[in-house]
């Protein structure tokens with residue numbers, strides 16, 4: 535059995551089917567990139583994996599057990615924006631998960647526990663390159679720094695699964711590259727399993743060990759909302775873990791495709807507002 539298995543997942547909002555018959559088996563330590571037309575249900579799928587949304591049908595198993603129906607420490611998430619608390623400093627944001635856990639009523643730790651939480655937060659600040667900005671508030675940080683902080687916060691409880699919803703979508707190309715490098719370092723170091731939604735197809739190919747394309751199989755031009763999306767392509771990639779030479783010798787890995795966006799089995803990078811094609 536794979537680390538994470540989704541079996542015939544479906545999701546509707548009211549009468550509107552969003553996802554239908556999503557089957558997926560993912561090995562632990564994978565970095566799964568997800569692309570698809572705007573509105574096809576990628577974020578919904580991440581929220582189901584987080585436990586924030588319940589699937590209408592099907593089930594998900596993680597480590598052989600049915601996925602907990604609400605978010606827990608085993609899963610961290612980072613959104614494109616606004617994942618951090620604006621009224622807390624960098625240090626405060628990074629101590630918050632421990633504060634909450636250690637003292638649910640007061641929301642603040644004391645004594646030895648507080649010292650340990652501070653040390654953990656400081657170690658994370660080093661890791662995400664924000665040690666120099668401990669006392670700054672999110673509004674005083676650049677977009678890239680805010681996302682570093684959001685990722686650091688999501689990783690503090692050492693989740694086995696990290697869910698990223700267009701985490702670098704609002705960043706300029708240079709900052710984006712830095713952030714990608716940081717993500718790869720953290721992923722290699724922790725061995726966590728990452729699901730990352732992106733609208734940047736090059737990023738999806740560059741970072742992923744596996745690329746999923748969500749799209750509709752059935753399409754009614756008279757009634758576009760009639761059917762939900764599913765995984766239409768599932769492409770193994772070299773990703774950033776396996777050295778290039780090993781991957782070239784591995785027949786299971788489409789190493790060429792990882793380097794060449796032109797070899798995509800679908801027409802073009804997805805743009806916001808694109809309608810899924812039939």
Ligand SMILES: Nc1ncnc2c1ncn2[C@@H]1O[C@H](COP(=O)(O)OP(=O)(O)OP(=O)(O)O)[C@@H](O)[C@H]1O
Pocket residue numbers: 547552570571572573574575576577578579
């Ligand atoms: N809570 C909700 N109630 C009703 N409809 C919803 C809800 N959340 C999402 N939807 C609808 O479900 C569909 C899928 O939304 P979702 O955000 O998952 O798409 P997406 O593929 O992530 O889109 P994008 O790439 O634009 O972020 C959209 O039509 C959206 O309007």
